Amino acid sequence: MMSGPISTSTTPEAAPVTPPEKACLERYVSRQVEVAGLAVRRALPKRQRRSVGAWCFVDHFGPSGRDVVMNVGPHPHVGLQTVTWLVEGQVLHHDSLGSEQLIRPGQVNLMTAGNGVAHAEETPPNFDGTQHGAQLWVAQPNETRFGQPAFEHHEELPVLEAGDMEMSVLVGSMAGLVSPARADTPLVGVAIQARASSQTELELNPSFEHAVVVLEGSLNLAGEQVVPGELVYLGTDRHRLDVGSTQGATALLLGGEPLEEDLVMWWNFVTRNKQEARQAYEDWQAGHERFGSVSSKLDRIDAPPFR
Numbered sequence: 630m631m632s633g634p635i636s637t638s639t640t641p642e643a644a645p646v647t648p649p650e651k652a653c654l655e656r657y658v659s660r661q662v663e664v665a666g667l668a669v670r671r672a673l674p675k676r677q678r679r680s681v682g683a684w685c686f687v688d689h690f691g692p693s694g695r696d697v698v699m700n701v702g703p704h705p706h707v708g709l710q711t712v713t714w715l716v717e718g719q720v721l722h723h724d725s726l727g728s729e730q731l732i733r734p735g736q737v738n739l740m741t742a743g744n745g746v747a748h749a750e751e752t753p754p755n756f757d758g759t760q761h762g763a764q765l766w767v768a769q770p771n772e773t774r775f776g777q778p779a780f781e782h783h784e785e786l787p788v789l790e791a792g793d794m795e796m797s798v799l800v801g802s803m804a805g806l807v808s809p810a811r812a813d814t815p816l817v818g819v820a821i822q823a824r825a826s827s828q829t830e831l832e833l834n835p836s837f838e839h840a841v842v843v844l845e846g847s848l849n850l851a852g853e854q855v856v857p858g859e860l861v862y863l864g865t866d867r868h869r870l871d872v873g874s875t876q877g878a879t880a881l882l883l884g885g886e887p888l889e890e891d892l893v894m895w896w897n898f899v900t901r902n903k904q905e906a907r908q909a910y911e912d913w914q915a916g917h918e919r920f921g922s923v924s925s926k927l928d929r930i931d932a933p934p935f936r
């Protein structure tokens with residue numbers, strides 16, 4: 630729901646891929662930003678760590694006060710999938726494919742932009758509770774990034790229970806449980822809900838690089854305490870990971886095969902070069918049909934100046 634802000638990248642130049650590291654534990658402090666009146670902790674991209682697998686953008690928003698209303702008007706995307714997951718709250722999604730979908734905690738909205746899509750996201754009119762969740766972007770590979778847009782809503786996700794933790798497989802698979810959500814590249818996204826005094830060992834794909842973002846509470850990760858406001862990069866070549874919590878926690882585990890291509894992220898577009906980003910910018914500003922039109926009472930969001 631976050632409209633990718635100007636500050637994602639100041640210039641549309643390719644940022645070199647940071648080579649993946651072998652099993653490690655690197656802590657990156659998230660950037661505090663504000664999007665549509667909501668406090669957001671932006672965990673990715675970081676200058677030193679642009680992506681984790683194909684995950685290239687991680688916004689943790691809220692928990693908001695009850696009086697905060699989310700109103701993100703129609704805006705475009707290119708070359709990425711948005712993955713939305715709520716801890717608490719309700720968000721109403723409209724897109725240029727004609728989808729209208731309310732998302733609630735525990736569910737996944739996955740929108741594939743391909744060559745172009747537009748969407749709007751807002752607090753539903755009759756809802757006045759707290760908004761708390763995450764919006765993530767997955768960079769699409771060359772095989773699909775020029776393709777058709779699509780939208781999926783998944784109400785039920787496979788849940789693994791172990792050591793007083795519930796692990797919902799949002800995308801990809803873990804311990805043989807496979808998410809129904811579309812994945813264009815090998816990757817995994819798991820929501821961990823750890824009760825107080827919980828402990829388990831997760832089985833990881835050693836060819837993936839992984840990272841963890843804590844959304845609430847405190848998680849013990851390979852012996853270190855991790856709280857909201859940071860991304861913990863775990864590298865590749867890990868077969869398992871010790872996870873525990875004393876007081877309880879909600880967290881996201883993200884992983885995937887390290888990207889081998891440089892991404893150019895500008896505003897809401899994920900491309901491979903400046904020309905593609907400029908074209909997407911010009912097309913949105915000109916109202917090009919590649920983005921379709923969104924049925925929404927909110928105002929369309931203009932792109933910032935292209936530099």
Ligand code: MN
Pocket residue numbers: 630631632633704706711748
């Ligand atoms: Mn968006």
